[in-house]
Amino acid sequence: RAHLRALGQTTKIARSTLAQVQARIAFLREKTKEAASAKAFDFDQRLAEVRM
Amino acid sequence: SILHEKEDEVPDVDDTDGLDPAAEFEAWRLRELGRIKKEKEDEMVREKEREEIERRRAMPEEQRL
C-alpha cells in the first residue's frame, strides 16, 4: 500500500452513486432489449426467406 | 487441456423462461400453496403453545408441576 502511495496511486476504490447504478441498469436494459429484438428480426427475416 | 475444456462446458440445464408458460405458472402455484400450508401449520402450532401456557397460568400454584 505504501508502495502504491509512493507511486502516487490511490489505494481507495471509488464508490458508485445510486444515480450511476441506475444509469448503468437503464443502459444495459436498452442494450439487451436491442439484442433481443435483433434476434427476433433475424428470425422473421429467415422465415420470410423460407417462404419465398 | 482437459481441465480447461471441462471449465468451459456448457451447462446441461436450460434456464430459459416462458417455454411452457402454463406449466411454469402451475408449478409455481403448487410451490406457493405448499408454503402457505406450512405457514398455516406453523401458526397452529404456535397457537396451541400459547393456549397451553394460558392453561398452565390459570392453574392453581400446586398443580402446575
Added chain:
Amino acid sequence: MANTTITGAQAVHGQNPQFLVETVVRNRIYESTFWKEHCFALTAESLIDKAIEVRFIGGVYGNQRPTEFLCLLLKLLQIQPEKEILVEYLRAEEFKYLRALAALYIRMTFRAVDIYELLEPLLKDYRKLRLRDMSGYTLVFMDEFIYSLLTEERVCDIIMPRIAKRSVLEENGELGPRKSRLLAAMEGESDPELEEKQSHS
C-alpha cells in the same frame, strides 16, 4: 490490499462483513482466477455487468472451486454499497442473476424487517435459475431460492446469519402478515398489482 474491505465499512452482525463467508471458502475465492482477473477494481456500478453475465448461482463446486456468483457476493461484502443500490439491483427484474445476488446479499446484511419486506414479494417470481454445486447443475426457481434464504441455515455454502422469526416480528408489531398474491386471489380479494397493470393497458 485487493482483498481488504473498503475503508469506512460498517461492521455487519458485529464483524468485518467479509468474514460472513467462512475462511476456507473465502481463501478459495481470493485464489480463483475470476477473482483475480475480474473482481479487482469492481465498483457497485461495474459489478452489474459481471452479475448479468453470471450463468449459475451456487457456492463451491468440483474441487472446491467458488462460482463467479460467490466471488461477486464477496466483492459486494467488500465494497458495501448503499442500501438503495441493493434495492435497485433487486428491482432490475430482467436481470435475474443480479436479482438473486442482491437477494443473497440483502439476506446476509440487512435488518430482519427489511429482509422480509424486500424479499417476500419475490416469492412470486418463478423464473428459472441454474444452480451449480458438487453434484453438478440443477434447476431451481427464484421463489424457491428466496424461500431458502428466508428459511434455511445454509445457502450457497454460506451460513446465513441468524434472523428473527417472522412470527416474532409480527407479534412485536414490527411486521404485518405476509401478503401472498396467490392467497389473495384464492380468497377472491382484488389484486392491487393486477389492477394497477390493467388500468395502464
